Amino acid sequence: xxxxxxxxxxxxxxxxxxxxxxxxxxxxxxxxxxxxxxxxxxxxxxxxxxxxxxxxxxxxxxxxxxxxxxxxxxxxxxxxxxxxxxxxxxxxxxxxxxxxxxxxxxxxxxxxxxxxxxxxxxxxxxxxxxxxxxxxxxxxxxxxxxxxxxxxxxxxxxxxxxxxxxxxxxxxxxxxxxxxxxxxxxxxxxxxxxxxxxxxxxxxxxxxxxxxxxxxxxxxxxxxxxxxxxxxxxxxxxxxxxxxxxxxxxxxxxxxxxxxxxxxxxxxxxxxxxxxxxxxxxxxxxxxxxxxxxxxxxxxxxxxxxxxxxxxxxxxxxxxxxxxxxxxxxxxxxxxxxxxxxxxxxxxxxxxxxxxxxxxxxxxxxxxxxxxxxxxxxxxxxxxxxxxxxxxxxxxxxxxxxxxxxxxxxxxxxxxxxxxxxxxxxxxxxxxxxxxxxxxxxxxxxxx
Numbered sequence: 074x075x076x077x078x079x080x081x082x083x084x085x086x087x088x089x090x091x092x093x094x095x096x097x098x099x100x101x102x103x104x105x106x107x108x109x110x111x112x113x114x115x116x117x118x119x120x121x122x123x124x125x126x127x128x129x130x131x132x133x134x135x136x137x138x139x140x141x142x143x144x145x146x147x148x149x150x151x152x153x154x155x156x157x158x159x160x161x162x163x164x165x166x167x168x169x170x171x172x173x174x175x176x177x178x179x180x181x182x183x184x185x186x187x188x189x190x191x192x193x194x195x196x197x198x199x200x201x202x203x204x205x206x207x208x209x210x211x212x213x214x215x216x217x218x219x220x221x222x223x224x225x226x227x228x229x230x231x232x233x234x235x236x237x238x239x240x241x242x243x244x245x246x247x248x249x250x251x252x253x254x255x256x257x258x259x260x261x262x263x264x265x266x267x268x269x270x271x272x273x274x275x276x277x278x279x280x281x282x283x284x285x286x287x288x289x290x291x292x293x294x295x296x297x298x299x300x301x302x303x304x305x306x307x308x309x310x311x312x313x314x315x316x317x318x319x320x321x322x323x324x325x326x327x328x329x330x331x332x333x334x335x336x337x338x339x340x341x342x343x344x345x346x347x348x349x350x351x352x353x354x355x356x357x358x359x360x361x362x363x364x365x366x367x368x369x370x371x372x373x374x375x376x377x378x379x380x381x382x383x384x385x386x387x388x389x390x391x392x393x394x395x396x397x398x399x400x401x402x403x404x405x406x407x408x409x410x411x412x413x414x415x416x417x418x419x420x421x422x423x424x425x426x427x428x429x430x431x432x433x434x435x436x437x438x439x440x441x442x443x444x445x446x447x448x449x450x451x452x453x454x455x456x457x458x459x460x461x462x463x464x465x466x467x468x469x470x471x472x473x474x475x476x477x478x479x480x481x482x483x484x485x486x487x488x489x490x491x492x493x494x495x496x497x498x499x500x501x502x503x504x505x506x507x508x509x510x511x512x513x514x515x516x517x518x519x520x521x
Contacts, residue, residue, distance in 0.1 A: 074390055075099055075150050078176070079143045080118070081164075082154030083133060084443035085459060086366070087114035090152050093382040102146045104139060106132035108451045113443065120146060127453040133157050136164050140171050150174035150389060152382075156455065159365040160187060176389040178343045178364050185339045186362040190233045190271050196359045199338035201331050204229075204350060204358040206273030214254035217272055218247045224274045230254065232261030233269035238308025240264070243275050276350045276358065278509045281305065282317050283348040283363075284332035285373045287384055289393045290342045296329035297373050297381075298403050303508040304497060306420050311490065311513070312497055313369040314408045315376050318468055318506030324355055335362065344370075344385050368411070368460070371439060375407035375464045405464050406471040410479070410494045412459040414450045417493040422456040425449070428486035433478040437464050450487055458489075468506070472498055493517060 077100040080087045087103060091114065094101045103118030108127035115121040122142045125132035134157060143151060151168050153159035153176070162183045168175040177183070186192045193208045205224055210233060211217045221228045221244065230253055232240025240261035244250040254270070262268035281302045288294040299320060304312035316325070332347035346367050348360040370381045388394075414423045430446040439462040444450065450458060463478055465471030476498045482491055493513075497503050500516050 075174070075386065077102065077146065077148050078150040078152055078386075079104070079139070079146065079148040080114070080152050080154065081133070081139050081158055082152075082156070083109055083112065083114060083454070084457075085441045086154040086368075088117055088443065089441055090154060090382055091117045093380055093386070096380075097383060097386065099386070102142065102148050104133070104142060106453070108449075108453055112448075113445065122146075127451065129157065129453065136167055140167060140173065143168075143173050144171065148173065150176050150386075152176040152385070153365065155363075155365050155368055160363070162187065174389055176343070176385055178341050178345065182339050182341045183364045186364050188233050188267075188269075189231060189361055190269065192362060193359070195339060196335055199334055201335045201338075201347075201359045202357060204273040204276060204360070207271050209271070210269035211271055214251050217250055217254055217270070220272050221247070221250055224272065227275040227277070229273045229275045230257055231271055231273060232257060232265065232267070233271055234261060234265035234267035240270070241308060276352050278353045278511075279303075279350040280317070280319055280352075280508065281310070281348065281360070281510055282320065282328065282351050282357070283346050283367070284328055285367070285370070285381075286332050286336050286341075286345050286347065287381075287388070287394060288336050288342045288345070289388050290391060291393055292337065292340075292342075293394045293397075294333045294336050294341070295394065295396070295398045295401055296332050297377050297379065297401055299325060299328060300367075300369055300372055301508060302369060303510045304503070304512050305510055306513045310369065311411050311413070312408065312494065313372055314406065314468070314471070315372040316403060316406065318508065319351065319355075324351075324357070328357055331357070331359075335359065343388050344381055368457075369409050371441060371460065371462045372407035372409045375439070375462060376403055376405055377401060378404070405466050406468045407462060407464045408471045408475050409460055409462045410475065410497075411457050411490075412461060412482070412484075412494075413490045414456040414458050414487045415490055416488045417490045420490070422452060423450070423488035424452045424456075425487040427458075427484060429483055430485075431481070431483040432459065433461070433481035435474075435478070437474050438478050439463070458484075469504075472504060 079102040103121035158164040165175045242253045285297040300315040301317035302310040302313045346363040441460040463474040
C-alpha cells in the first residue's frame with residue numbers, strides 16, 4: 074500500500090480522505106490557501122503546505138505547485154477528492170508524467186466522460202439508454218430551435234462541458250430557447266472553457282438516481298446499489314438517500330447492470346458514478362458519469378459497510394476487488410443532507426465567522442465537517458460547510474432520525490440552509506417518497 078499521499082483538495086473531503094489514510098497507516102500531505110491556513114484539514118494532515126492566494130486558480134488549481142510539493146515530500150500518489158482537479162485530464166496526465174499515481178480512473182476514461190456529447194455517443198454504443206437528443210454540438214441558436222421542434226418541447230439546453238447546473242436551462246418555446254442560448258453559452262465558456270451546446274428532451278417529473286460502481290484494473294466491476302438525489306436547488310443536490318424509495322428490485326438490478334456496462338465500455342477503473350434520470354413510468358436514461366468520488370458517497374458506505382476511499386486507494390495501488398456482485402449487501406436506509414452557508418430562502422451564499430457550531434451526535438449520526446466554532450466562511454469557495462448523515466433500519470426511521478439530528482444542529486454567525494432541510498424532512502410529499510427534481514421549487518420555495 075502507499076506510504077504517503079497528497080490530498081489535492083480542501084474542506085470536509087480532505088478531512089474525510091485523511092481519516093481513512095490514518096486508519097490504513099498512510100501518511101498524508103495537505104495543501105492550503107492563505108484563506109485556509111487554520112482550516113481543520115490543515116491540522117489533521119501529517120504535513121501541510123501553502124499553495125497560494127485564496128482564489129482557487131492561484132491555489133487549489135495550481136498544478137505546478139501541487140506537484141512540486143508532492144515531489145518534495147515523497148508523496149507516491151495524489152487523491153483529488155471531488156471538484157477542483159478531480160476530473161481534470163491535464164492534472165491526471167501531469168501526475169502520471171511526474172511518476173505520481175493519480176487516485177482515480179485513467180485519463181482516457183476521464184476524457185471520454187468529460188464531454189456530455191461524447192459520453193452520450195459512448196453510452197449509445199454500449200447499449201445504455203440515453204435521453205432523446207443530439208450527439209453533436211449545435212451550430213447556432215437557430216439550429217437549436219430546429220432540433221427542439223423535432224424533439225418536441227420542453228427541451229433542456231445544456232453545455233457539453235458543464236456541471237453543477239451551469240450552462241443549463243429548460244426551454245418551453247422557440248422564444249425561450251433563443252433568449253437562453255447566448256447567455257448559457259457564455260457561462261459555459263467562462264466556467265469550462267468550452268462553449269459547445271446541445272439539446273436533450275426534458276424528462277418531465279424526473280427523479281435523479283445514480284449508481285455507484287467500483288472497478289479494478291483487471292476489469293472486475295460491481296455496482297453498490299443506488300442513491301436518489303432528486304431534492305435539488307438550482308440543479309444542485311441538497312438531500313440524498315440510499316436506496317431510492319422509487320425503485321423496485323427489478324429496476325434496481327437493471328440500472329445497476331447498465332451502470333456496470335457503461336463503466337466497462339470505457340475500460341473504467343476506480344470509483345465512479347453513473348447518473349440517470351428516471352421518469353414516472355420507470356424508464357431510465359443515462360445523464361452523465363462522474364469519474365471521481367461523489368459528495369454523497371457516505372450514504373452508500375452506510376448501506377454497504379464499505380469504505381469507498383479505502384477501496385479507491387487499494388484499486389489505485391493495483392489490488393483487485395476481492396469480491397463480486399453477490400457479496401455486496403444492502404442494509405437499512407441512509408440519508409445525507411448538505412449544510413450550506415447560505416440564506417435558506419434565497420439560496421445566496423452567507424460568508425462570515427461562525428460564532429457557534431454544535432453538530433448533533435449519536436450512534437446513528439455521522440458528521441463530515443469542514444468548519445468549527447470560530448471558522449471563517451469565505452466567498453472564495455463552495456458554501457457547503459458540512460454534511461450530516463443518518464441511518465435507520467428503514468426509510469421512515471432514517472427520516473425520523475434526521476429530523477431529530479437537524480433539531481440539534483446549531484450554527485450561529487452565518488445563515489445556513491438548515492431551516493429548509495427541516496422543512497423538507499417534515500413535508501408529507503418527501504415522507505411519501507414523492508421526490509422529483511422539482512420538489513424544492515414546488516413544495517418549499519412556494520411557501521416562503
